[in-house]
Amino acid sequence: MTAILEVDGLAFAYPDGHQALYGVSLSIQRGERVALLGPNGAGKTTLVLHLNGIHTAGVGSVRVDGLDVDKEHMREIRRRVGIVFQDPDDQLFMPTVRDDVAFGPANLGLTGPELDARVEQALAMVGMGEYASRPPHHLSFGQRRRVAVATVLAMEPSLLVLDEPSSNLDPASRRELARILQSLDVTVLMVTHDLPYALELCERSIVIDDGSIVADGPTRDILRNEELMRAHRLELPFGFHPDRATL
Numbered sequence: 001m002t003a004i005l006e007v008d009g010l011a012f013a014y015p016d017g018h019q020a021l022y023g024v025s026l027s028i029q030r031g032e033r034v035a036l037l038g039p040n041g042a043g044k045t046t047l048v049l050h051l052n053g054i055h056t057a058g059v060g061s062v063r064v065d066g067l068d069v070d071k072e073h074m075r076e077i078r079r080r081v082g083i084v085f086q087d088p089d090d091q092l093f094m095p096t097v098r099d100d101v102a103f104g105p106a107n108l109g110l111t112g113p114e115l116d117a118r119v120e121q122a123l124a125m126v127g128m129g130e131y132a133s134r135p136p137h138h139l140s141f142g143q144r145r146r147v148a149v150a151t152v153l154a155m156e157p158s159l160l161v162l163d164e165p166s167s168n169l170d171p172a173s174r175r176e177l178a179r180i181l182q183s184l185d186v187t188v189l190m191v192t193h194d195l196p197y198a199l200e201l202c203e204r205s206i207v208i209d210d211g212s213i214v215a216d217g218p219t220r221d222i223l224r225n226e227e228l229m230r231a232h233r234l235e236l237p238f239g240f241h242p243d244r245a246t247l
């Protein structure tokens with residue numbers, strides 16, 4: 001079986017010489033939902049930016065659906081890896097929600113009823129169908145985040161990457177987004193500091209610290225491992241226990 005994502009021995013230094021990743025290897029299979037955990041500055045964003053070629057591998061390789069993430073495959077990679085950034089306003093720039101969601105598929109050449117159906121389906125997946133004609137800036141932050149997710153789903157990506165999906169959401173919106181993400185039939189890699197969210201949504205977690213993977217396994221086992229958690233500055237909310245968890 002071909003992995004959706006295969007990262008092999010990836011090392012990366014920023015132009016100022018700062019080494020952000022040291023030989024990172026991981027693979028994600030179709031249908032998995034995986035959380036990427038780690039303290040500030042661990043290298044999570046640096047890794048994510050390699051998945052769609054914003055950074056390209058200095059040492060090692062990144063493959064999506066068996067395709068190398070390199071200049072040659074960039075167009076295909078950008079279609080297959082959908083990243084939802086933390087700030088939805090980085091992704092919404094058109095006059096209406098519909099236009100924003102149509103933007104990517106229209107660029108792929110979809111038109112007419114095919115494009116309309118793609119947009120409608122993506123908005124329905126995030127429960128935002130009735131907002132299609134609204135200007136994005138008239139929506140709440142939580143609604144804008146859901147539309148940002150729809151803009152990426154409309155591309156029918158192989159891998160959906162979410163950067164801090166629960167940040168700045170009120171408790172009800174946070175639960176609502178969790179329900180939506182659980183309902184999607186898509187492979188997910190989610191960067192988060194929200195450990196209860198990781199536990200609820202992702203059976204598997206990868207912990208990265210100082211540019212190296214330090215754990216990769218069932219989320220519950222990782223959250224139960226007090227020594228690992230302490231060593232890598234991962235903290236559960238007060239009173240939260242991984243064995244008695246609900247969002």
Ligand SMILES: Nc1ncnc2c1ncn2[C@@H]1O[C@H](COP(=O)(O)OP(=O)(O)OP(=O)(O)O)[C@@H](O)[C@H]1O
Pocket residue numbers: 014015016018019020038039040041042043044045046047
């Ligand atoms: N453009 C850059 N130039 C130099 N160093 C950088 C640059 N961007 C990030 N870094 C450094 O690389 C390391 C990894 O940063 P990265 O943003 O990947 O961490 P992160 O795990 O995503 O952190 P956070 O949880 O705070 O978002 C940090 O030490 C950071 O200071």
